[in-house]
Amino acid sequence: MMSFAPRFRQGMKAAIPIWIAFVPSSLAWGITAQAHGLTIGEIVLMSAWVYSGPAQFAVLVPLAEGKSAATVLIAGLLMNLRFLPMSTALAPFFRGVKRWPLLIASHVVSASSFIVPYLQFQKERQASAGRSVADGYGNLGFFVGVGATSFTVWVVGTASGYGVALGFPSGLEEALKFILPGYFAGLLVAEMKGWTMPLICLASIVTAIPGAMFDPGWGWLATAAIVAILGWGLEKWLSRA
Amino acid sequence: MAFSRIELIFILGLSALVLRALPQLFLVGKSFPETWDRLLRYLSYALLCGLISITLFMTGARFEAQTAPYRGIALALTIEIAYKTKSAVTGMLFGMVLVLVFSWMR
Numbered sequence: 215m216m217s218f219a220p221r222f223r224q225g226m227k228a229a230i231p232i233w234i235a236f237v238p239s240s241l242a243w244g245i246t247a248q249a250h251g252l253t254i255g256e257i258v259l260m261s262a263w264v265y266s267g268p269a270q271f272a273v274l275v276p277l278a279e280g281k282s283a284a285t286v287l288i289a290g291l292l293m294n295l296r297f298l299p300m301s302t303a304l305a306p307f308f309r310g311v312k313r314w315p316l317l318i319a320s321h322v323v324s325a326s327s328f329i330v331p332y333l334q335f336q337k338e339r340q341a342s343a344g345r346s347v348a349d350g351y352g353n354l355g356f357f358v359g360v361g362a363t364s365f366t367v368w369v370v371g372t373a374s375g376y377g378v379a380l381g382f383p384s385g386l387e388e389a390l391k392f393i394l395p396g397y398f399a400g401l402l403v404a405e406m407k408g409w410t411m412p413l414i415c416l417a418s419i420v421t422a423i424p425g426a427m428f429d430p431g432w433g434w435l436a437t438a439a440i441v442a443i444l445g446w447g448l449e450k451w452l453s454r455a
Numbered sequence: 456m457a458f459s460r461i462e463l464i465f466i467l468g469l470s471a472l473v474l475r476a477l478p479q480l481f482l483v484g485k486s487f488p489e490t491w492d493r494l495l496r497y498l499s500y501a502l503l504c505g506l507i508s509i510t511l512f513m514t515g516a517r518f519e520a521q522t523a524p525y526r527g528i529a530l531a532l533t534i535e536i537a538y539k540t541k542s543a544v545t546g547m548l549f550g551m552v553l554v555l556v557f558s559w560m561r
Contacts, residue, residue: 231543231544231547255461256460256461256464259464259465259468260464260468263464263465263467263468264464264467264468264471266471268506268509277460277464283457283458283463283466286463286467287463287466287467290467290470291467294470294471294474295474296499296502296506297471297474297475298474298477298478299495299498299499299502300502301474301475301476301478301479302478302482302495303492303495303496303499304478304479305478305479305482305483305485306482306483306484306485306486306487308479308483308484309483309484310484311483311484313480313483316476316479316480316483317480319479320472320475320476320479320480321472321475321476323479325502325503325506328499328503329503332499350483350484388522388554388555388558389551389552389554389555389558391510391554392526392529392547392550392551392554393551394510395507395510395511396529396530396533396546396547396550396551397543397547398503398506398507399507399530399533399534399537399543399546399547399550400533400534400536400537400542400543400544400545400546400547400550401537401543402500403534403537403538403543403546404537404538404541404542404543404546410497411497411500414497414500414501414504415500415501416504417501418501418502418505418508419504419505419507419508421505422504422505422506422508422509422513423508423512423513423518425505426508426509426516427513427516427517428516429516430509430513430515430516434505435502435505437505438498438501438502438504439498439501439502442494442497442498442500442501442502443494443497443498445497445501446490446493446497449493
């Protein structure tokens with residue numbers, strides 16, 4: 215069993231591609247939010263307290279244009295619903311950790327800080343034939359190593375974005391935009407087994423487009439949930455048949 | 456009832472924290488039955504794939520038809536390389552270079 219500190223360092227190393235990806239997106243958020251008239255305090259508060267890129271972008275226009283509170287809150291809530299299954303999937307790996315550290319650490323649950331630790335824990339569990347789940351504090355160390363450092367990059371990048379204009383050449387900007395989705399896709403595919411997961415991933419990628427065209431806020435979330443439930447149901451049905 | 460921007464940001468953050476923290480506080484250390492574990496995994500992965508898709512191919516409600524084929528090819532090759540090498544970083548770097556090359560060619 216490893217303690218918190220070495221696992222934290224291990225998490226930090228695993229998070230380096232996320233930091234690189236967060237630099238342009240956090241700068242972009244800072245610049246866009248400033249362009250929409252948000253103050254530096256509001257921009258940094260939003261990054262630090264909401265800490266959810268898609269939700270921050272989704273509520274920016276209604277927030278800046280003074281739309282109703284319900285519009286802003288529902289848009290944000292729908293975008294953030296994805297944290298619920300992600301956080302639930304991580305919970306079994308933090309066995310034995312007290313509630314306060316969990317409450318504080320849960321603030322940095324995001325798509326990036328979910329997928330990197332989750333796949334790492336799965337790999338470790340498989341390597342130890344299902345016995346490694348119990349090292350809750352070690353696992354929390356890894357998770358915080360990924361999550362807290364990425365969070366810091368996001369908040370600092372946001373504040374910097376307020377002050378600087380994006381000077382990246384357009385081609386380079388496009389390549390930087392590819393880092394995070396490319397890294398997620400690589401992580402997912404490197405761990406894929408069987409037919410259900412590739413099918414769900416492919417269907418989710420394809421159906422997200424009409425979903426987002428229908429409603430950029432919740433359309434793709436709905437299609438992803440439907441695809442996952444259908445894939446899960448189909449797998450259950452076929453295993454019984 | 457009208458809220459200021461700061462109040463709205465505070466409520467937004469609070470709702471995000473609730474969604475993040477509830478499972479951590481009440482389900483920590485609990486093992487789910489295999490079938491529920493699978494559903495959770497599929498839901499999380501499907502959401503991630505949805506996020507990949509909208510990040511690469513969409514701007515708000517608009518499909519980026521001009522760049523989508525290039526990004527689609529880069530994504531497919533990223534997946535292929537990551538699968539073959541079992542390395543997400545290698546796949547990502549390859550895809551990034553490809554996106555860069557495509558953007559120079561256009």
